[in-house]
Amino acid sequence: MADIVKQILTRPIQLADQVIKSADEACINKQDCAELKSKTEKLAGLLRQAARASSDLYERPTKRIIDDTEQVLDKALSLVLKCRNNGLVKRVFTIIPAAAFRKMSSQLENSIGDVSWLLRVSAPNNSTDEYLGLPPIAANEPILCLIWEQIAILYTGTLDDRSDAAASLVSLARDNDRYGKLIIEEGGVNSLLKLAKEGKLEGQENAALAIGLLGRDPESVEHMIHAGVCSVFVKILKEGPMKVQAVVAWAVAELVSHYPKCQDLFAQHNIVRLLVGHLAFETVEEHSKYAITSNKPTSLHAVVLAKNNNSNTNSNSNSSNNSGNRSNGVSANKEDDDDKTRVAHPAGGSNPQQPFRMHSVVTSTMAMNNQTRPPSKQTNATQKPENATVKKQNHHHHTSVSLSANSLHKGRELEDPATKAYMKAMAARALWHLAVGNSGICRSITESRALLCFAVLLEKGPEEVQFNSAMALMEITSVAEQDSELRRSAFKPNSPACKAVIEQLLKVIEKADSRLLLPCVTAIGNLARTFRATESQMIQPLVQLLDEREAEITRAATMALTKFACTENYLHLDHSKAVISVGGAKHLVQLVYFGEQMVQIPALFLLCYIALHVPDSEELAQAEVLTVLEWASKQSALIQDEQVDSLLQNSKSRLELYQSRGSRGFH
Numbered sequence: 001m002a003d004i005v006k007q008i009l010t011r012p013i014q015l016a017d018q019v020i021k022s023a024d025e026a027c028i029n030k031q032d033c034a035e036l037k038s039k040t041e042k043l044a045g046l047l048r049q050a051a052r053a054s055s056d057l058y059e060r061p062t063k064r065i066i067d068d069t070e071q072v073l074d075k076a077l078s079l080v081l082k083c084r085n086n087g088l089v090k091r092v093f094t095i096i097p098a099a100a101f102r103k104m105s106s107q108l109e110n111s112i113g114d115v116s117w118l119l120r121v122s123a124p125n126n127s128t129d130e131y132l133g134l135p136p137i138a139a140n141e142p143i144l145c146l147i148w149e150q151i152a153i154l155y156t157g158t159l160d161d162r163s164d165a166a167a168s169l170v171s172l173a174r175d176n177d178r179y180g181k182l183i184i185e186e187g188g189v190n191s192l193l194k195l196a197k198e199g200k201l202e203g204q205e206n207a208a209l210a211i212g213l214l215g216r217d218p219e220s221v222e223h224m225i226h227a228g229v230c231s232v233f234v235k236i237l238k239e240g241p242m243k244v245q246a247v248v249a250w251a252v253a254e255l256v257s258h259y260p261k262c263q264d265l266f267a268q269h270n271i272v273r274l275l276v277g278h279l280a281f282e283t284v285e286e287h288s289k290y291a292i293t294s295n296k297p298t299s300l301h302a303v304v305l306a307k308n309n310n311s312n313t314n315s316n317s318n319s320s321n322n323s324g325n326r327s328n329g330v331s332a333n334k335e336d337d338d339d340k341t342r343v344a345h346p347a348g349g350s351n352p353q354q355p356f357r358m359h360s361v362v363t364s365t366m367a368m369n370n371q372t373r374p375p376s377k378q379t380n381a382t383q384k385p386e387n388a389t390v391k392k393q394n395h396h397h398h399t400s401v402s403l404s405a406n407s408l409h410k411g412r413e414l415e416d417p418a419t420k421a422y423m424k425a426m427a428a429r430a431l432w433h434l435a436v437g438n439s440g441i442c443r444s445i446t447e448s449r450a451l452l453c454f455a456v457l458l459e460k461g462p463e464e465v466q467f468n469s470a471m472a473l474m475e476i477t478s479v480a481e482q483d484s485e486l487r488r489s490a491f492k493p494n495s496p497a498c499k500a501v502i503e504q505l506l507k508v509i510e511k512a513d514s515r516l517l518l519p520c521v522t523a524i525g526n527l528a529r530t531f532r533a534t535e536s537q538m539i540q541p542l543v544q545l546l547d548e549r550e551a552e553i554t555r556a557a558t559m560a561l562t563k564f565a566c567t568e569n570y571l572h573l574d575h576s577k578a579v580i581s582v583g584g585a586k587h588l589v590q591l592v593y594f595g596e597q598m599v600q601i602p603a604l605f606l607l608c609y610i611a612l613h614v615p616d617s618e619e620l621a622q623a624e625v626l627t628v629l630e631w632a633s634k635q636s637a638l639i640q641d642e643q644v645d646s647l648l649q650n651s652k653s654r655l656e657l658y659q660s661r662g663s664r665g666f667h
Contacts (some may be wrong), residue, residue: 005054008066009047015073016044019080023266033080037188039108040076044138045068050149057122058152062184065118065137069111076104081357096152111135117145147172147182154191162195163203166210173213189214189227195245197232197652204236204244207505214253219258229255230269237274242339242415242423247424248269249275263438270436276448279426283453285510289337333419386612421462428457428468435475439486442479446490454534455500458508458516472520473501477526481563489528502527502538509541521545521663525560533571536578543579546587546603552597558602565609576613585610587596592628597637601644604632608644608651615658616653626655 023037047069050057082096117135150172153165169188170666173180189211196207212230215221236248252271256263266272305473412420431450435442445451454469461469480487491498507522524538531538545557561584564575579585588610591603608615611625620626629652632638639645 003054004059006051007062008395009051009054012066012070012073013044013047015070015077015259016040016047019073019076020044020082022077022084026080029083029207030578032098033083034334035105036080036101036108039105040073043073043108043112043115044213046112046119047490050119051541052116053119053122055117056156058148058155060151060418061118061148063202067614068137069115071478072104072107072111072301077110079104084187101182113661118264122156122430122484134332142620143172144182144186147179147186147188149190151183154195155187159200159203162191163199163206165208166195166199166203170210170213173210177216177360178218180216183216184220189224189229193224193227193232196248197235200242201241204240205247206472208236208244208247208251210252212247215255215258216253218261221255221262224255225262225265234269234271234274235264237271242412242419244610246419246423248424248431249423252430253426253433256430256436257302260436260438262435263436263441266434267438267444272431272444273448275427276445276450276453278423279431279453279457280449283424283456284449329525346666347472361502365566376586401430421465423466424457424461425468428454428465428472432468432472432475435472437475437479438478439483442476442483443486443489445476446486449497451476451497451501455497455504458501458504458541464530468521470516470519470523473505474526477523481526482530497651506538506541509538509545512541512545517545517553521553521556521560525556525563528560528563528575529569531564531571533574533606536575538573539578540582543582543584543587546584547589551599554591555599555602558588558599558606562602562606562609564592565606565613565639572609573613575611577617579606580614580617580619581608585617585619585625589623589625589628600637601641603639604644605647608647611648611651611655620655626652629655
């Protein structure tokens with residue numbers, strides 16, 4: 001940068017010398033030229049001082065100020081040249097207004113003020129307690145000069161001064177999106193990343209907070225990606241203080257939420273692995289190493305499946321026999337393939353005498369995982385962890401791709417509970433946003449202990465941790481709903497972690513009185529295709545949410561039930577009957593007639609599917625569903641969608657066919 005600054009200073013210095021020389025040669029307006037010469041000499045001295053201190057100058061304001069100064073000196077030279085001896089006739093007819101000299105004198109004074117401010121703001125030893133004032137160039141845009149001042153301090157100040165400057169930028173970025181853009185344009189990102197990596201705890205926090213606030217749009221996030229934000233965040237998540245790590249996790253969530261295309265780049269830097277490590281700390285026991293491997297079955301699910309292989313085989317056999325008795329017209333091969341993705345519900349299934357308990361899942365699974373972990377092939381696996389607690393547990397083997405316990409911040413066990421809770425909340429939040437629509441990242445998350453962690457935290461974590469965990473599960477299940485391979489690997493039959501997740505989701509739905517309700521309802525709906533025919537315990541609590549609830553909750557419950565009852569679900573007949581058996585028809589009739597617009601169409605969808613699959617139901621007849629469908633078919637607001645109209649006509653036809661055979665009491 002010093003060479004660039006020297007280069008841009010060369011011409012202004014040369015111009016200043018020419019102005020001084022030409023002023024000495026003036027034949028007219030000598031007094032005015034002498035005044036211009038005096039101010040130009042002062043300006044030239046400041047420019048030469050800037051050239052000597054070029055390595056300390058902050059480049060962005062330097063270019064702007066020196067460019068303006070060069071234009072002023074050009075005009076000054078043109079003015080004094082008119083006052084030189086160019087012949088008697090020309091001198092007689094050359095008239096220069098006094099106002100031109102006054103204006104030029106004022107402009108030179110402004111340039112002197114600008115260059116003086118530039119030298120003060122760029123001085124490494126300048127005290128931030130001393131108010132520098134705003135330079136004349138700031139007249140039109142004072143905020144820009146304030147940003148320049150703070151960024152200059154980030155480049156040249158002490159660590160404490162840099163921390164205060166980062167806090168000032170946080171305040172500016174939080175107040176106004178345009179200020180954030182200016183901070184990025186004026187080169188603030190690199191200096192903030194440097195402070196985040198090298199500063200004291202408070203400075204690192206302020207820098208990470210500023211980076212998160214600056215990433216408000218894809219262009220800004222992309223700029224930070226190119227500046228190296230990923231490598232800085234990885235270093236902090238590995239080695240930084242927990243308070244800073246928590247802010248970095250929050251910043252990751254912010255950047256990814258505003259620019260989803262950077263998800264894979266963060267994943268390539270192993271940030272997913274590091275975040276899961278923080279989530280697992282003191283959630284499930286983890287004294288050895290944590291690993292994610294894509295080509296070896298070292299996940300929690302694979303370990304438990306290996307342990308319970310015989311019982312799973314028997315359970316799957318029984319399930320296949322039960323499914324074989326169904327008269328649905330679907331081939332046995334498809335039936336078996338679909339059964340592979342179904343999850344035994346913790347409260348039901350083939351062995352109701354053995355209720356599911358999360359504590360036993362955590363302890364037995366973690367113990368089994370430690371016993372089955374293969375020895376490491378890496379030489380660094382033999383290194384002794386520095387943490388004393390970890391030393392006592394160092395009898396565990398290590399996996400080939402791992403995060404050692406001592407690679408996270410040493411002494412984190414001593415952190416206060418509030419910091420630990422915030423760390424978990426932000427780690428869950430980052431994983432939530434990283435998982436959105438990304439099968440690869442969801443696979444990495446589910447192959448780790450994260451599902452078990454989310455289940456534990458959903459049960460007993462602080463409120464913010466619970467909410468972020470629920471949102472993460474909602475996004476992961478949303479991807480799994482569309483990705484059959486992920487669904488089979490992440491939500492295997494009889495997987496303890498999966499059953500733990502479902503147990504907690506259902507507890508929230510049954511309780512139905514928290515902000516967790518919406519994401520948990522959505523997550524259960526996303527898993528609709530994984531349940532077996534005998535597992536209908538989730539239907540009743542979902543149906544109960546159709547009765548006098550907030551429109552948003554009712555809509556979510558309706559859409560979740562639709563995923564159970566729709567034709568695409570292999571067990572749609574069983575699920576449709578379950579909805580009817582717990583009184584779902586009467587609630588849906590009320591919603592179609594009197595529900596808010598955002599609820600009416602989803603309710604009509606669900607009612608049509610149920611009528612299509614169980615047209616001979618006495619409950620549907622008593623609820624006068626046919627009358628409802630006939631009414632709906634005449635409402636233009638409800639049948640604008642072709643899919644709704646087609647489903648409505650088919651369902652009405654099926655219902656009319658069966659009712660015409662039966663008793664008139666159906667009407």
